[in-house]
Amino acid sequence: MKQVLIDYTLHLADNSLILGQRNAEWCGHGPVLEQDIAITNISLDLIGQARNFYQYAATLIGNDATEDSLAYLRKEEEFKNCLLVEQPKGDWAQTILRQFFFSQYQYLLFQQLQNSKDKQLAAIAEKSLKEVTYHLRWSSEWVIRLGDGTEESHNRMLKAIDELWKYTGELFSSTSYELQVASDESGVDTSKLREAWMNKVKEVFSEATLTIPGKTLMQTGGKEGKHSKHLGNIFTELQYMQKTYPGCDW
């Protein structure tokens, strides 16, 4: 059971770390100053969540594991983040849409997870939920602004949907470690969140004059370590220092 809990905690941590890293690519490149700050705030919130989960995973693993060793020294196939978060940041529409999909997912997930029998996971979920509530509000509003904006912003949203929709299925296809922690009431079976997520996405999309795609072949595997080439690209930046100068410190 302990290994399952470790896997699950790492999965939660990896999701937040990788999306935090992706959003950080906007730092200094946001479309306007205010949104540059907004997206990097979100990035820092996500990296903060990742730290909490990694610290907890490190205590579960024991030995010499630390939050840093888990973030910087694990290999690509050991990462359990979903494919959605590792996709390139794309244009502003793609970043916004991905954030909206993910924040809506995290919002539902953490609402459940704060009732976890695992006190530590429950506490992290409770603390993160306030941040996620804001991420959801901010990203929902931007989906509406862009979708129901100009012809160009609308078209870019259509392109973003086309690009990202195929990665949304994985959020709700539970892995064996998710099912096991759910049966123990320490984690959440995400397949049960799908309907609520879909309803909320429909609501925001209809206000944004966007439509949900029809049946789509969903890409999965990230949660079990089978990643797209994009994760490797993230690693060349994220893990560069520790790989080049092992053990380097501030």
Place this chain on the structure above:
Amino acid sequence: MNNYLRKFYYGDIPEDKAGGNIVSSEAKSDWPLWEVFIRSKQGLDHKHVGSLHAADAQMAMENARDVYTRRMEGVSLWVVESKYIHASNPEEAGELFEPAADKIYRHPTFYDLPEEVNQM
């Protein structure tokens, strides 16, 4: 006649004299300027802290939250579109404010306060 209601705000700085070109001129002209006020604690006043660009009030509120309250600066926010603020004319500062300079008797400093009253 002097135009007392002429407006003076940050957005009046001409583009060619503005500093680093962080925001594209297109975005600058698309999104109006807003002034941000923060109440730092319950019971205190909202104080002006700066300005930002936003498309509407809701975006202004979120931008204000993201730009000005990241270090626990406040518990409440006001945003108001800068064009609704009327400012005094800096060229008239002399006639408006200098006459108060030699009237120190208007300050309540000519009597002794009991020690218990330490917050005046």
